[in-house]
Amino acid sequence: MKSNSAILWAIAIVIVILGIVYFSKPGPEAPATPMEGEAAFEIPDGPIVLGAMDPLTGEGAVYGIPLQNATMLAVNEINAAGGVKGHQLQLVWEDSKCNPQDGGAAAQKLIEVDKVSFIISGDCSGAALAAATLTEPAGVMLFSAAASSPDLSTAGDLVFRSYPSDAMAGRVIASYVIKQLSVKKVAVISEQTDYAQGLRGSFTTASKEFGAEVVGDETYNTGDTDFRTQILKLKSVSPDSLYVVPQTPVTGVQILKQLKESGFKAVILVSDTMLGSDTISQNKALYADVYSPTPELDASRPVTKRFLDNFQAAYDHAPEFPAYMAAAYDQVYMLKDAFEKVGIDQKAVRDWLYEVENWPGALGDTSFDQYGDPIIGYHIKHVVNGEQQDLGAYTP
Amino acid sequence: MWIIAQIFINAIIAGSVYALVASGLTFIYATSRIFHLAHGVVILFGAYIFHFVWVEQGLSPALGVLFSILGSVAIGLLMNELVYEQQRKRHAKRLAYLISTIALLMLGTSSIILIFNTSLKSFNIQTTVYRFDQLNITLMQIILIVISCFLLLILSAVVKYTKFGKAMRATSDNDEVASIMGINTRQIRRLSFGIGSLLAAVAGILIGLEFNIDPNMGVYLAIKGFTAMVIGGVGSIGGAIFGAFLVGFFEQIAVWYFGAGWKNSIAFVLLFFFLLLRPRGIFGLKRFR
Numbered sequence: 006m007k008s009n010s011a012i013l014w015a016i017a018i019v020i021v022i023l024g025i026v027y028f029s030k031p032g033p034e035a036p037a038t039p040m041e042g043e044a045a046f047e048i049p050d051g052p053i054v055l056g057a058m059d060p061l062t063g064e065g066a067v068y069g070i071p072l073q074n075a076t077m078l079a080v081n082e083i084n085a086a087g088g089v090k091g092h093q094l095q096l097v098w099e100d101s102k103c104n105p106q107d108g109g110a111a112a113q114k115l116i117e118v119d120k121v122s123f124i125i126s127g128d129c130s131g132a133a134l135a136a137a138t139l140t141e142p143a144g145v146m147l148f149s150a151a152a153s154s155p156d157l158s159t160a161g162d163l164v165f166r167s168y169p170s171d172a173m174a175g176r177v178i179a180s181y182v183i184k185q186l187s188v189k190k191v192a193v194i195s196e197q198t199d200y201a202q203g204l205r206g207s208f209t210t211a212s213k214e215f216g217a218e219v220v221g222d223e224t225y226n227t228g229d230t231d232f233r234t235q236i237l238k239l240k241s242v243s244p245d246s247l248y249v250v251p252q253t254p255v256t257g258v259q260i261l262k263q264l265k266e267s268g269f270k271a272v273i274l275v276s277d278t279m280l281g282s283d284t285i286s287q288n289k290a291l292y293a294d295v296y297s298p299t300p301e302l303d304a305s306r307p308v309t310k311r312f313l314d315n316f317q318a319a320y321d322h323a324p325e326f327p328a329y330m331a332a333a334y335d336q337v338y339m340l341k342d343a344f345e346k347v348g349i350d351q352k353a354v355r356d357w358l359y360e361v362e363n364w365p366g367a368l369g370d371t372s373f374d375q376y377g378d379p380i381i382g383y384h385i386k387h388v389v390n391g392e393q394q395d396l397g398a399y400t401p
Numbered sequence: 402m403w404i405i406a407q408i409f410i411n412a413i414i415a416g417s418v419y420a421l422v423a424s425g426l427t428f429i430y431a432t433s434r435i436f437h438l439a440h441g442v443v444i445l446f447g448a449y450i451f452h453f454v455w456v457e458q459g460l461s462p463a464l465g466v467l468f469s470i471l472g473s474v475a476i477g478l479l480m481n482e483l484v485y486e487q488q489r490k491r492h493a494k495r496l497a498y499l500i501s502t503i504a505l506l507m508l509g510t511s512s513i514i515l516i517f518n519t520s521l522k523s524f525n526i527q528t529t530v531y532r533f534d535q536l537n538i539t540l541m542q543i544i545l546i547v548i549s550c551f552l553l554l555i556l557s558a559v560v561k562y563t564k565f566g567k568a569m570r571a572t573s574d575n576d577e578v579a580s581i582m583g584i585n586t587r588q589i590r591r592l593s594f595g596i597g598s599l600l601a602a603v604a605g606i607l608i609g610l611e612f613n614i615d616p617n618m619g620v621y622l623a624i625k626g627f628t629a630m631v632i633g634g635v636g637s638i639g640g641a642i643f644g645a646f647l648v649g650f651f652e653q654i655a656v657w658y659f660g661a662g663w664k665n666s667i668a669f670v671l672l673f674f675f676l677l678l679r680p681r682g683i684f685g686l687k688r689f690r
Binding site: 062063067197224228229230231233235237238253255258259262265266267268290 | 411414523527661
């Protein structure tokens, strides 16, 4: 009897504590921003703290660190010029390691421990998709500069990106190789990650639509280093063109090497993850003759020129992944403009972003479609013996 | 036809690496009766040290090989002295060894990540490609196969013809009787860990040069080496080598017919069937328990 009442007491206490915790939590709705007028909102005193996640270690660091540098360049510029209406921007960095597990953990930490309302990320698609499953229910805005998987379009209402979706990239390169280079049989080799599978999907669908035959479709696991059997299989179906879609350039270079060793003959296409200037200059012989779709920076635009010049001045070298990095630079300025216009309420910022038209960014004039994806055109890059050539804008 | 021949060549390349791993494991198992799965990280340390000395420090590759061998042997010996011998002193059961070797494997992988970080390391060397009609093989691959065969031959000769080999086989048969007969079994175990780890360093260097290295490879190498050892017949070096080529061959077949997702699981499938149908392996002795 005695132990029974003890249990009842314990349960009652637990319920009371849970109740207190539940009701003491602030409601999910932040105080509504008053409509109309510039001074209708107030930014609380002190710095504006934003969450930031990039792959800072591991293979993804090849672009994670450059993206972090581009983001910090924008943040430092804004802070040096007086911040956002007098408030300094402050970033809390987390390492997403370019995989869903660590991406989810990074987002969770930023949401629950640092209590941020905005997360900017220069992340791999897998990490960003995992983060989106946490940010969306928490009412946190996720703004990505590099995650390009088509799946991110529908990942949530508060999910935006400043880099275009791969739904377009796969289509652009398929159209180019089939219509301009008169290729009939295409093949693809892709890594088993969200990013690579997204591109693989848009490329194969578009290839069939443009009348080519997809004769080979091989995949490999992250961490694999031996691709000989896949290459052998691709060789046996003799495609006219092969699209190489790795998550990171290190693996991509290994594939190019083994393709070369096997005497593989076809038009080689690569994804934009392989366009790092360092990677290309270190492997000139492997980048003998490859094509890739990428948004191209137009240095004649004042914003773009400012980004390129300031980056060179700050880091003493040109941006390694210009398109991704311009997107990372843009996203900080875009948020700054939004904060100055509508305050730091996520929903107000979302509405502002949907409404912007031809916002002048380093990557190009940016408008968002209904999914929060920017509408930006692609160029075709042709790399010949390590030299990058721009073949101009291309629309399928 | 050329496709089958090329698959065969690819299988031999992978197989000769696995053979080095499996024979190192067998060598260690023979004297200590431990399935030394942490051998996987000893291999990785060899590869990482080689990469560090040659690529990151820019020293000569010969120095890289030297440091790599010294490092791996030191790590192998330390594992034996600090963990296995301590357990042996306390008359540990076999299961205890198995648990501690798995712990060492995980500890080793984490240490590699801490010291060398998670990124894939590449040597980025390209050697001449020899083509015979549609078939091709690179100079690096030929070197890999030759070195591995050469080492394995030496190893078999050592076991068969030297006094140490005799003492080793005696220890392997029955270590109590061997020590009564005046064989210092502890010393023999040390030697076999040393030689096994030396093979590991060579395997690591070759794997690095041919396939690149990443910190999670240790686990897969240990599993593939272990599978090769069980398939061939535990305790038989010839068996381990045969088993290694079988694993290499089935891996390539798996990728060809079922896709790359099956590549790493095929070792488990093989292991399962052998444990079920022929637990003592192809060349295994009947008296092996």
